[in-house]
Amino acid sequence: MCSTCEPIVLTEYGNGQISWCKRCKGYSLVFNSCCLSLTHYELVEFRDILGELADEDFTYEVNGKYHVIIQNPRYNIGLCLKPRQVETLRSMIQEAIAVNEVFSIIYNT
Numbered sequence: 001m002c003s004t005c006e007p008i009v010l011t012e013y014g015n016g017q018i019s020w021c022k023r024c025k026g027y028s029l030v031f032n033s034c035c036l037s038l039t040h041y042e043l044v045e046f047r048d049i050l051g052e053l054a055d056e057d058f059t060y061e062v063n064g065k066y067h068v069i070i071q072n073p074r075y076n077i078g079l080c081l082k083p084r085q086v087e088t089l090r091s092m093i094q095e096a097i098a099v100n101e102v103f104s105i106i107y108n109t
Contacts, residue, residue: 008103010096013088018043018096020103027096031089034079040100047093050086058083 007019007028016031027043029036038046049070058066060080068086071078081089 010099010103011092013092016088016092018092020096020100029093031085031092040097043093043097047090047097050090050093053086055083 005021005023007021009017009019010027011018016029018030019028020026021028025040027038027040029038029043029046036046053068057068060067060069062080065082067080067082069078069080
């Protein structure tokens with residue numbers, strides 16, 4: 001995440017926000033207590049990963065509810081998400097990509 005300029009908020013839900021930095025061209029995704037810094041390619045890839053999840057992927061039980069763990073293969077860290085959270089994240093990402101495309105057309109960036 002770029003710390004030298006103000007991010008442009010592309011989408012905001014009650015439990016998350018996706019913003020974009022005009023300077024570094026990076027996305028910042030904040031969801032619940034997680035924060036991710038992503039390139040456009042990584043954001044699209046993350047959206048696609050979320051879209052490919054099936055019911056049988058939700059096998060990790062926490063407090064009697066099933067979650068999916070999406071883990072980064074390079075690091076020992078992952079996101080633990082319920083089905084509804086996956087859908088919320090997908091919607092947020094799709095909206096952010098669309099808003100950024102419109103922004104790019106209007107401001108020729």
